[in-house]
Amino acid sequence: MNTRSDTRAGNDALRSAAVSYATLARVFSAPAFLLLVATVVAPVFVVVLISFTDYRLGRLTLNVVGLGNYTRLLSDPFFWGALRNCAIYTAIVVPISVFGALYLAVLLDARRQSRRFYEIVFFLPVTSTLTAMSIVWSYLLNGHIGPLAHLLAGLGLPPVDFFADGTLALIGLSIIGVWHLIGFNLILFLAGLTVISSELKEASALDGMDGFWDRLRYLTWPLLAPTTIVIFVLSCIQAFQVFDTVAVLTNGGPYGATEMLLHKINTDTFTALKAGYGSALTVVYLVLIGTFSLLQVWLGNRKAHF
Amino acid sequence: MARFSVRPILAHAVLASVAFVMIYPFVWMWRASTQAPGEIFGRLNETPPLLASIADNYARALLDSPLPRFMLNGAIMTGGILLVQIVTTVTCAYALAKFEFRGRRLIFAIVLLSLSVPAQATALPIFIVLARFDMLDTYAGVMLPYLTSGFAIFLFHQFIRSFPDEIILAARLDGMSEVEIVIRILLPAMMPALAAFAIFSITFHWNDLYWPMIVIRSVDLAPPTLGLLFFRGQEGGDSFGPLMACATLVTAPLILIFLAAQRRFVQGVTMTGVK
Numbered sequence: 414m415n416t417r418s419d420t421r422a423g424n425d426a427l428r429s430a431a432v433s434y435a436t437l438a439r440v441f442s443a444p445a446f447l448l449l450v451a452t453v454v455a456p457v458f459v460v461v462l463i464s465f466t467d468y469r470l471g472r473l474t475l476n477v478v479g480l481g482n483y484t485r486l487l488s489d490p491f492f493w494g495a496l497r498n499c500a501i502y503t504a505i506v507v508p509i510s511v512f513g514a515l516y517l518a519v520l521l522d523a524r525r526q527s528r529r530f531y532e533i534v535f536f537l538p539v540t541s542t543l544t545a546m547s548i549v550w551s552y553l554l555n556g557h558i559g560p561l562a563h564l565l566a567g568l569g570l571p572p573v574d575f576f577a578d579g580t581l582a583l584i585g586l587s588i589i590g591v592w593h594l595i596g597f598n599l600i601l602f603l604a605g606l607t608v609i610s611s612e613l614k615e616a617s618a619l620d621g622m623d624g625f626w627d628r629l630r631y632l633t634w635p636l637l638a639p640t641t642i643v644i645f646v647l648s649c650i651q652a653f654q655v656f657d658t659v660a661v662l663t664n665g666g667p668y669g670a671t672e673m674l675l676h677k678i679n680t681d682t683f684t685a686l687k688a689g690y691g692s693a694l695t696v697v698y699l700v701l702i703g704t705f706s707l708l709q710v711w712l713g714n715r716k717a718h719f
Numbered sequence: 720m721a722r723f724s725v726r727p728i729l730a731h732a733v734l735a736s737v738a739f740v741m742i743y744p745f746v747w748m749w750r751a752s753t754q755a756p757g758e759i760f761g762r763l764n765e766t767p768p769l770l771a772s773i774a775d776n777y778a779r780a781l782l783d784s785p786l787p788r789f790m791l792n793g794a795i796m797t798g799g800i801l802l803v804q805i806v807t808t809v810t811c812a813y814a815l816a817k818f819e820f821r822g823r824r825l826i827f828a829i830v831l832l833s834l835s836v837p838a839q840a841t842a843l844p845i846f847i848v849l850a851r852f853d854m855l856d857t858y859a860g861v862m863l864p865y866l867t868s869g870f871a872i873f874l875f876h877q878f879i880r881s882f883p884d885e886i887i888l889a890a891r892l893d894g895m896s897e898v899e900i901v902i903r904i905l906l907p908a909m910m911p912a913l914a915a916f917a918i919f920s921i922t923f924h925w926n927d928l929y930w931p932m933i934v935i936r937s938v939d940l941a942p943p944t945l946g947l948l949f950f951r952g953q954e955g956g957d958s959f960g961p962l963m964a965c966a967t968l969v970t971a972p973l974i975l976i977f978l979a980a981q982r983r984f985v986q987g988v989t990m991t992g993v994k
Contacts, residue, residue, distance in 0.1 A: 437897055438818035445811035446826050448867040453833040456841035463843065470847075517737060520730045527734070533978070534738045536985060537745065540977040542926045544944040545966035548951060549748045560747065592741065600985055654837060657928050661948065675839055675929075682843055683933050692843060699840045706835030 457699065464692035471686060482693035492694065494669050495677040501583060502673065503652040506590040511645050513591070514598035519633060521599070522606045532603070535596040543593060547661040550589050551576065579670030582663050586671055589658050594651055598644050605640035609633065639712070646709040650702060674698055748970070752776055752963035772960065780964035785938060789946030790968070795858060796931075796942055797924045800865045801917055807867040809909070812875035813901055817887065830876075833869030839929055846933055860934045861942070865924065871916050878912045879905065911983075918980070918987030922973060943969040 464482055468475040486492050521531055538546070552559045556574025565572055575585035609632070656675045659665060665672035665680070678698060682691030755772045780786050814820070815827055845864050846855070854860040882905065890900050906913070928944040935941050938949050950965055977984045 434818055435820035438814035438820045439822065441810040441814035441818075441897070442823075442826055445807040445867040445872055446829070448807060449829050449833050449869060452845060452864045452866070453836050453841060453869070454829060456844035457836060459844035459847075460840065517734065520734055523730070524734075527731075529981075531734055531738060532985075533981060534742050536977070536981075537974065538741055540922065540973050540984065541745070542944060542970045542973065544926070544928050544947055545969045546744055546748075548947065548962070548966055549744045549751075552751070553744060553747060592744075596741070654839070656839075657926075657944075660928060660932070678839070679929070679933070683846070688843060688847075695840050695843065699836070702837045702840070703835050710835070 460692045460695050460699070463689055464696050466689045468689045468692075469686050470683070470688045475689070478689070482690050485690065486693050486697070491669060491672065491677065495665075495672045495674050498583060498670070498672055499653055499655070499674045502587055502590065502655060503649055505584070505587040506594060506652045507645065507648045509587075510591045510594040510598055511641065511648050514595050514602050514644075515637070515641060517595075518599050518602035518606055521603065532600070535599050537596070538593050539596045539600075541593075543657040544661055546593075547589065547658045550585075550592075550658075551662050554585050554588070576663055577667065579667055582667060582671045586655065586658050586662065590652060590655060594648060597651075598648060601644050601647075602637070602640065605637055606633070609636050643709060643712050646705055646712065650705045650709070653702060653705070674701075745970075745974075748963055748967055752960060752967045754960055776960035776964040777968075779958065779961040780968060784950055784961065784965065785941075785946065786943075786950070786965050786968060788939060789941055789943045790972075792858075792940055792946070793925055793942040793944075796861050797921050799858065800862050800924050801920050803862070803866045804868050804871055804920060805913065805917075808871035809875055809901060809905065811867070812872050812879050813897075813905060815872070816876050816879035816882075817884070827876075830869045830872045834873065838864065842930065842933055849934065855934055856936045856940060858940065861931055864930065868916075868920070871920075874912060874916060875909065878909055882908060914980075914983050915987040918976065918984050921976070922987070925973060 465477055465479055466475045467478050467481070517531075517535070521528055524531070554561055554575040556562055556572040556577065562572055573581065575581045654675060655673050656679070659671055659673050659676045660679075663671040665676055674694070675698065678691055678694045681687050681694060685691075753769060753773045753776065755775070811826070815823060815830075841864065849855050849860045849863065854863070886904060887900055890904055895903070925942075926944060927942070928948075931942050931945045935945055938946070941949055947962075947965060947969055951962060
């Protein structure tokens with residue numbers, strides 16, 4: 414701005430205007446800058462520092478233990494358990510919600526009148542308060558009361574109690590995860606599909622590609638693949654951050670079967686007060702999410718169509 | 720002839736059945752919130768009149784529980800965060816987009832960096848500082864880590880950068896101060912971006928459970944998410960209808976905003992995708 418100011422003022426005036434504009438710009442950006450340093454940059458450094466100590470919340474002293482927390486972490490079965498559960502949860506939720514959403518988006522892209530209606534319905538879970546809906550889901554998936562129990566009893570099948578059994582509890586959380594995430598991915602895919610112009614679709618139809626699967630395979634998919642990769646990475650980030658459903662429904666149980674990384678960080682740090690150990694876990698979490706985020710930014714800048 | 724085949728019907732069948740699963744929890748929540756105790760799980764044979772149950776459950780949710788308080792807390796926190804966020808991010812974005820000054824690149828780098836740091840990772844140090852200054856269990860404590868947003872700065876920066884310089888110059892020649900330029904020229908022009916970000920921010924903070932769970936101890940200050948858990952813990956299974964009425968009321972505001980402003984809402988929430 415200041416460099417291309419076209420007032421008729423002299424050079425001195427221009428220079429002093431430039432200086433005062435620079436001051437002004439600093440004043441304008443200072444609050445955000447200071448807040449970002451205080452609430453993002455500094456805390457990340459502090460977490461890394463605390464992870465080298467045996468600090469406990471509420472205690473006044475601490476000892477430096479070097480990499481002690483990290484070696485402890487490597488031999489902590491509960492850490493590996495949490496990581497494994499997170500990985501399983503992600504491995505279930507991400508493919509279903511990404512490819513499910515892709516399939517639904519392709520179906521929906523061809524609809525004219527009903528498209529708005531379906532968009533609204535599929536997006537509803539994304540807007541909802543997950544804490545409240547988790548309570549609802551706890552009844553929907555309950556083995557003794559609720560609609561699923563009625564359905565199974567009606568079919569003469571034995572009751573399935575999702576949150577009493579370890580494996581099933583993880584699947585139960587995954588069901589809620591897919592339900593919550595799929596609409597979000599669907600909207601991103603629909604945005605990607607509109608980029609593929611209708612002329613292109615007509616041209617492909619003239620070329621004899623009028624089969625649904627043909628079009629999906631030779632036209633839609635190649636054009637949509639970069640978008641899909643970004644959505645995939647994005648979904649991984651979301652899935653790895655699973656917390657609300659765990660905190661509301663299982664608290665990591667039964668017997669740690671649904672313990673997830675973020676939930677373990679929370680309980681170790683703020684319930685068990687082991688801040689040093691919790692910080693080491695946080696660093697692992699930070700590295701995992703940070704890697705995915707960088708990957709997403711990198712991929713997104715390269716070729717995704719939204 | 721193939722056009723009339725089963726394909727569209729099949730597509731509709733798939734879409735309709737997925738739609739059913741998506742919407743069923745909401746329908747069930749609403750129905751459960753309108754039923755008398757015992758009726759929900761089919762144990763009750765003589766059902767009381769529907770309106771009486773609705774009145775009973777919602778009256779208990781609104782009058783006998785601290786739910787209105789939770790909603791008020793949620794509104795104060797969400798609104799306060801959004802307001803401060805807009806003030807700090809629009810000014811910063813304006814400075815980054817339209818001025819050349821030393822430190823500009825550093826600030827921009829920090830903005831970009833902050834995008835890949837998840838909020839939960841910074842919880843402990845902020846918690847320690849809040850404890851040190853006796854700010855745990857306060858509104859300010861909940862709002863503090865979110866008073867600015869790297870994401871908003873980035874978004875607004877993109878927008879302001881493409882805003883014509885000539886208009887700003889003309890305003891300056893008319894004697895407007897930079898603050899006036901931000902308030903009277905930029906903000907009105909930025910309404911679409913602001914609305915989309917507002918929806919993103921409101922959704923995130925109204926639904927947030929992680930941070931309030933760490934900072935808030937007293938029931939009086941709980942936002943709706945945490946309040947629901949308090950309520951569930953206190954009342955147990957007997958007051959199922961009122962619990963579902965509470966859940967409905969907590970979920971309602973965002974769903975209503977969504978239905979009222981669908982396109983903008985979708986835009987706002989999917990911004991996390993571009994983020």
